[in-house]
Amino acid sequence: MNTIIHPSTPTGVNIVPFVSVDNMMRLVLHVGVETFLAELAAYIEDDFRRWERFDKTPRIASHSREGVIELMPTSDGETYGFKYVNGHPKNTKDGLQTVTAFGVLSNVHTGYPALLTEMTILTALRTAATSAVAAKYLAPENADTMAIIGNGAQSEFQAIAFKALLGVDRLRLFDVDPSATAKCAANLEGHGFKIAACRSAQEAVEGAQILTTATADKQYATILTDNMVGSGVHINAVGGDCPGKTELHRDILLRSDIFVEYPPQTRIEGEIQQLDPDHPVEELWQVITGRAAGRTGPSQMTLFDSVGFAIEDFSALRYVADKLSAAPYFDELDMLADPDDPRDLFGMLMRAKGAD
Numbered sequence: 001m002n003t004i005i006h007p008s009t010p011t012g013v014n015i016v017p018f019v020s021v022d023n024m025m026r027l028v029l030h031v032g033v034e035t036f037l038a039e040l041a042a043y044i045e046d047d048f049r050r051w052e053r054f055d056k057t058p059r060i061a062s063h064s065r066e067g068v069i070e071l072m073p074t075s076d077g078e079t080y081g082f083k084y085v086n087g088h089p090k091n092t093k094d095g096l097q098t099v100t101a102f103g104v105l106s107n108v109h110t111g112y113p114a115l116l117t118e119m120t121i122l123t124a125l126r127t128a129a130t131s132a133v134a135a136k137y138l139a140p141e142n143a144d145t146m147a148i149i150g151n152g153a154q155s156e157f158q159a160i161a162f163k164a165l166l167g168v169d170r171l172r173l174f175d176v177d178p179s180a181t182a183k184c185a186a187n188l189e190g191h192g193f194k195i196a197a198c199r200s201a202q203e204a205v206e207g208a209q210i211l212t213t214a215t216a217d218k219q220y221a222t223i224l225t226d227n228m229v230g231s232g233v234h235i236n237a238v239g240g241d242c243p244g245k246t247e248l249h250r251d252i253l254l255r256s257d258i259f260v261e262y263p264p265q266t267r268i269e270g271e272i273q274q275l276d277p278d279h280p281v282e283e284l285w286q287v288i289t290g291r292a293a294g295r296t297g298p299s300q301m302t303l304f305d306s307v308g309f310a311i312e313d314f315s316a317l318r319y320v321a322d323k324l325s326a327a328p329y330f331d332e333l334d335m336l337a338d339p340d341d342p343r344d345l346f347g348m349l350m351r352a353k354g355a356d
C-alpha cells in the first residue's frame with residue numbers, strides 16, 4: 001500500500017505539485033465528501049496496520065500564551081511526510097481559524113519534496129476519518145445516535161465520517177454559542193441526518209451511544225462530568241489535545257477503557273495527562289491489527305482520547321497524492337533549484353541576471 005511519489009510527476013524535477021485550498025475543495029467535491037472520508041479512513045487503517053514500519057516521535061510543539069504551533073514528521077522508509085499545524089482557540093473571535101495547517105510529502109531516496117498541500121481542510125477530514133476508524137472498533141454495535149458538543153470547524157466532518165463508516169444518522173448538537181449549532185445544523189441539511197439542537201451538554205448526551213467532544217478552549221475544561229456518561233457509551237474526545245487543555249472530568253477516565261494513538265504523545269497532550277503516567281491504555285493500531293481487544297461487551301465504556309498523530313497526516317498526504325494522478329487538481333510550483341550542473345548553483349543564479 002506504499003506510495004512512491006515521483007518528484008517529476010508534472011513536468012520536471014524542479015516542479016512540485018501544490019494543492020491550494022481552492023484545489024483541495026475542488027478535489028474533495030469531485031470525489032464527494034462521504035467517499036473522500038471513507039477512502040481516507042481506509043488509507044489511515046492501512047497505515048495503522050503497518051504501524052511498526054514508521055518513525056514515531058511526539059510532535060514538536062512551540063507553545064505561547066495564545067496557542068501552539070506544531071511540526072508532525074514521520075516516515076515509512078520510502079516516503080517522508082510532515083505537517084505544520086497551529087491551535088489558537090481565541091482566533092475565531094478575530095475571524096480566524098482555530099486550526100490551520102499545510103504539509104509536505106517527500107521521496108526518501110532523493111529527499112526531494114513531491115507534494116506540498118494545504119492541510120487545514122485535510123486535517124478536519126483526517127481527524128474525522130480517524131475518529132470514525134476508532135469508533136468502528138470501539139462504539140456499541142448498531143450505534144445510530146451521536147452527540148456532538150462543540151459545533152465549530154470540525155463538527156460537520158465528524159458527523160459525515162460517522163455516517164459514512166458507521167451509519168450514524170441521528171445527531172444531538174450543543175455549543176455554548178447557539179450560532180455555531182445553527183451553522184452546523186444548516187450545513188448538514190440534505191446529508192440524511194435527523195438533527196436535534198440542544199440547550200445543554202446534558203441534554204445533548206441523552207439517548208446518544210456516541211459522545212463526540214470537539215470544543216476549543218486553552219484550559220482544563222469539563223465538558224462532560226461523570227454523571228452525564230452512562231455505561232456502554234463510546235466517547236470520541238477530540239478537543240483535548242494540548243498540555244493544560246482537556247474536556248473530560250477525570251472520573252470519566254477512571255471508569256473508561258482508554259484507547260490512544262501514540263502513548264508518548266497522548267500522555268503529554270490528551271485527556272490522560274490528568275492520570276498517572278503509567279495508567280493503562282491500549283494503542284489503536286494494536287486493536288486494528290487484532291493484538292488487543294476493542295469493545296468487549298455492551299456495558300463497557302470506551303474512550304478514544306484523540307490528539308492527532310503524524311501517521312494520520314501521512315495517510316492523508318498519501319491519499320491526496322494518489323488521487324492527483326486521476327484528478328489533477330494542483331498547480332505546478334517552481335520550488336526546487338535545478339542547475340544543469342548540480343554543483344553550479346551560483347552559476348545558475350548569475351545566469352539569471354540577464355533573464356528579465
Ligand SMILES: NC(=O)c1ccc[n+]([C@@H]2O[C@H](COP(=O)([O-])OP(=O)(O)OC[C@H]3O[C@@H](n4cnc5c(N)ncnc54)[C@H](O)[C@@H]3O)[C@@H](O)[C@H]2O)c1
Pocket residue numbers: 087089092098099123124127149150151152153154155174175176177180214215216217221223237238239240241306307308309
Ligand atoms: N484530536 C485531533 O486530532 C484534533 C484535530 C483538529 C482539531 N482538534 C481540536 O478540536 C477542537 C475543535 O476544533 P475546531 O477547529 O472545530 O475549533 P472551533 O474553534 O472552530 O470550534 C470549537 C467550538 O467549541 C465551542 N465551545 C467552546 N467551549 C465550549 C463548551 N464549554 N461547551 C460547548 N461548546 C464549546 C465553541 O463555541 C466553538 O464553536 C479544538 O480544540 C482543536 O484543537 C483536535
